[in-house]
Every structure is written in structure tokens, then in C-alpha cells.
Amino acid sequence: MDKPETSSAGASALAAVRKKDALPFILLYILLAGLLAVIGGAVLAPHYHAVPALLWSLGFCVSGMLLGFLFGIPRTLPSGMVNMAQAEDRPNGKGHSTDENANGRTGNTLFLGTPAPMEINSNLVEVSDWLTKIIVGVGLIELKSLPGSARSMAAFIAPSLATDTGTAMAVVGGIMLFFSVHGFLIGYLLTRIYLSIMIKRADSLVKNESVRLESGKEIDVTELSRLQQKSLEDMQEAVTQLLLAHPPDGGVAVTALAGIPAEKKPVSLVLWLDDHPRNNTLLVEQLERENIKVDQAVSTQQALAMLQQQPYALFITDMARVENRRRIKDAGVRTVREVRQALPALPIVVYCSKDTVASYGVEAEAAGAHFITTSGTSLLAAVNKLLHEERRDGDQSTR
Numbered sequence: 001m002d003k004p005e006t007s008s009a010g011a012s013a014l015a016a017v018r019k020k021d022a023l024p025f026i027l028l029y030i031l032l033a034g035l036l037a038v039i040g041g042a043v044l045a046p047h048y049h050a051v052p053a054l055l056w057s058l059g060f061c062v063s064g065m066l067l068g069f070l071f072g073i074p075r076t077l078p079s080g081m082v083n084m085a086q087a088e089d090r091p092n093g094k095g096h097s098t099d100e101n102a103n104g105r106t107g108n109t110l111f112l113g114t115p116a117p118m119e120i121n122s123n124l125v126e127v128s129d130w131l132t133k134i135i136v137g138v139g140l141i142e143l144k145s146l147p148g149s150a151r152s153m154a155a156f157i158a159p160s161l162a163t164d165t166g167t168a169m170a171v172v173g174g175i176m177l178f179f180s181v182h183g184f185l186i187g188y189l190l191t192r193i194y195l196s197i198m199i200k201r202a203d204s205l206v207k208n209e210s211v212r213l214e215s216g217k218e219i220d221v222t223e224l225s226r227l228q229q230k231s232l233e234d235m236q237e238a239v240t241q242l243l244l245a246h247p248p249d250g251g252v253a254v255t256a257l258a259g260i261p262a263e264k265k266p267v268s269l270v271l272w273l274d275d276h277p278r279n280n281t282l283l284v285e286q287l288e289r290e291n292i293k294v295d296q297a298v299s300t301q302q303a304l305a306m307l308q309q310q311p312y313a314l315f316i317t318d319m320a321r322v323e324n325r326r327r328i329k330d331a332g333v334r335t336v337r338e339v340r341q342a343l344p345a346l347p348i349v350v351y352c353s354k355d356t357v358a359s360y361g362v363e364a365e366a367a368g369a370h371f372i373t374t375s376g377t378s379l380l381a382a383v384n385k386l387l388h389e390e391r392r393d394g395d396q397s398t399r
Contacts, residue, residue: 060175154173
């Protein structure tokens with residue numbers, strides 16, 4: 001379904017940042033430049049030994065990286081977790097819902113989750129915190145003796161370069177300063193940025209901060225909460241419309257169809273076109289619980305190809321979406337026209353935001369859409385109604 005302009009822009013910006021993340025390459029290029037400078041000093045004047053110089057350069061770089069790693073390890077804050085029901089506790093691998101009644105009939109719960117008394121192992125963080133405090137404390141105490149220690153270290157390394165002492169001391173001093181500082185930056189920045197992401201993902205897996213639906217799909221708790229809130233708003237809107245108006249045509253048929261157990265309903269195949277399919281996760285889950293299998297496409301070209309390959313009973317599309325890296329606000333109208341030309345008898349439903357339906361709803365209806373809605377509840381009812389009518393027409397044509 002269509003997302004707000006701000007969220008789409010934010011997602012696009014985030015994707016652009018990820019694609020253009022040049023920090024690792026910049027750090028690598030600077031490191032290579034330093035190594036080339038060391039090799040250049042060995043090949044040209046002052047002609048010191050290249051192998052010892054490179055080994056000491058890499059040694060100081062690795063030492064700096066280790067120090068930066070210790071300083072850059074992110075802190076983790078233990079929090080509540082979600083623990084999924086075990087597979088052996090689920091009939092047919094799907095799991096019991098928590099709202100079963102006394103007769104053992106399953107309700108409409110789509111997910112399971114219970115708190116788990118588990119915390120993330122933070123020993124590495126504690127060790128890092130302990131070591132960094134010691135290093136900083138000792139460094140501040142011995143700060144005045146640091147130049148003398150560095151001079152002693154340079155004097156120890158200088159003979160391995162096999163050149164005059166003054167030149168060797170200067171080269172070693174440059175190696176120590178450049179590669180230590182650069183190694184620290186590499187270790188700190190990469191740890192602070194990328195290790196934080198890796199630890200967060202690992203913690204999410206351990207904490208089970210995602211919910212597994214009965215179909216086996218997983219969804220983040222935050223995303224689930226957002227979608228549930230939208231579903232509640234849709235239900236409230238639908239109930240208000242029912243109280244203010246008569247049920248639409250076909251309401252009796254939809255009600256009768258809803259009373260049939262899901263396992264006794266015939267299987268229907270539906271194609272859903274949306275460039276943000278995660279927004280429809282709960283609606284797809286509910287459709288599949290009604291024995292309606294949903295295939296998803298993210299572009300008009302992909303959807304048209306899939307329609308030619310499978311005999312879909314119904315087609316759902318959003319309105320505004322990104323096509324060929326360009327946001328098209330009336331993409332749904334164009335899709336309806338193309339699908340109507342290719343498959344004139346295929347029922348088409350448009351599911352979009354209130355802004356786009358106000359701007360392009362009339363055009364979509366004129367293009368051949370059977371139903372246009374902004375409500376997930378209305379969408380489910382319309383899908384059931386259209387599929388029921390199609391089955392009924394098909395039964396009559398075979399008699």
C-alpha cells in the first residue's frame with residue numbers, strides 16, 4: 001500500500017546512504033597510501049629494508065585497530081523478549097492460538113509470544129569497559145613519560161631497517177604515528193558503526209524481537225504493532241460505515257462464505273502488486289487463513305509477467321509506487337489499464353491511501369477497477385465477495 005511521502009523519502013535516503021557508504025574504502029585507500037609510502041622509501045632514498053618496515057607498519061596498525069576495537073564496542077541494554085511457542089506444541093506445525101474457547105475451536109489470533117527470562121551475554125562489553133578505563137587511567141598517569149617511551153621504541157626498531165640511525169629513527173617515528181593513529185580510527189569507526197549493527201541483529205535473534213505468524217513468516221514487533229494499529233483504525237472505520245449505511249450488495253454471500261470453515265473453502269490464487277509488500281503482511285496472512293493463496297509482485301512488469309504464467313482469480317494493486325527508480329503517483333491507474341487489456345475478465349481491486357484514492361480513484365474505476373478501498377477490512381470483504389461471485393459464475397457456466 002502507498003506509504004507517506006516522508007517515509008518513502010526516508011527509506012530512499014537510507015538506501016542511498018547504504019549504497020554510497022564510502023567509509024571502508026576511504027580507510028582502505030589511506031592505509032594503502034601509507035604502505036606505498038613505506039615501500040617507496042625502501043625502493044628510493046633512503047633505501048632501508050622494506051620487509052621489516054612493512055611488518056612494523058602492519059604491527060602498529062593492528063595494535064591501533066585492537067585499541068580502537070576496545071574503545072568502539074557498543075553497549076547493549078537488556079530488554080524484554082518474545083519467545084515463540086515450540087514446534088511440538090503446534091498442531092500440524094502451525095501452533096495453537098491463545099484464544100481457544102471451551103470447545104477447542106481456534107480463534108483469529110495470528111501470532112504467539114510469551115516473555116522469556118533470557119539476557120544477552122555482555123561479557124565482551126564489560127571486559128572492554130574495564131580495559132579502556134585501565135588504559136585511559138594508566139595513560140593519563142604516564143602521559144609525561146610517553147615521549148621517552150616512544151623514543152625508546154623507535155631506537156629498538158631502528159636497527160632492523162639497516163640504514164643510518166637518524167634516518168631510521170625518523171622513519172620509525174613516522175610509521176609509529178601514522179599507522180597507530182590510522183589503525184585506531186579503522187578499529188573504532190568500523191566497530192562503532194558496523195559491529196553495532198551486527199550485534200543488534202544478533203541480539204534481535206536471541207531476544208526473538210520478531211513474531212512468527214502461523215504461515216511461518218516473521219515480522220518485527222515494531223512493524224507488527226504499527227500494522228495492528230492501522231488494522232484497528234480500519235475496523236473502526238468499517239464498523240462506523242456499517243452503522244450509518246446498509247450492507248453493500250453481496251453482503252449475505254460474503255457472510256455465508258465467512259461461515260464456512262477455512263479448510264473446506266476452495267483454494268483461490270490472488271496476485272498482489274505493491275512496492276512495499278511488508279505493509280500488507282497481516283492482510284496477506286488473513287487471506288491465506290481463508291485458503292486464498294497470495295503471490296506478491298513489486299513492479300508492473302513483474303506483475304504482468306506473473307499474470308501470463310498463472311491463472312489468477314483476482315488482482316490487487318496499490319496506487320502510487322516507484323517504477324524504474326521514479327515515483328509515479330497514478331501507477332495503479334496505468335496498471336489497471338494494462339491488466340484490463342491483457343485479461344478483460346480478471347477482477348481488479350485497488351488498495352491505496354486516502355490521498356491517492358481522492359486524486360485517482362475515479363480514473364481507476366473508469367479504467368476498469370472493480371473495487372477501490374483504503375480499508376483493510378473492506379479489502380478482505382471485497383476479495384471474498386469477488387471470489388465468491390467468480391466461483392458462482394464458473395459453476396453456472398459448467399452446468
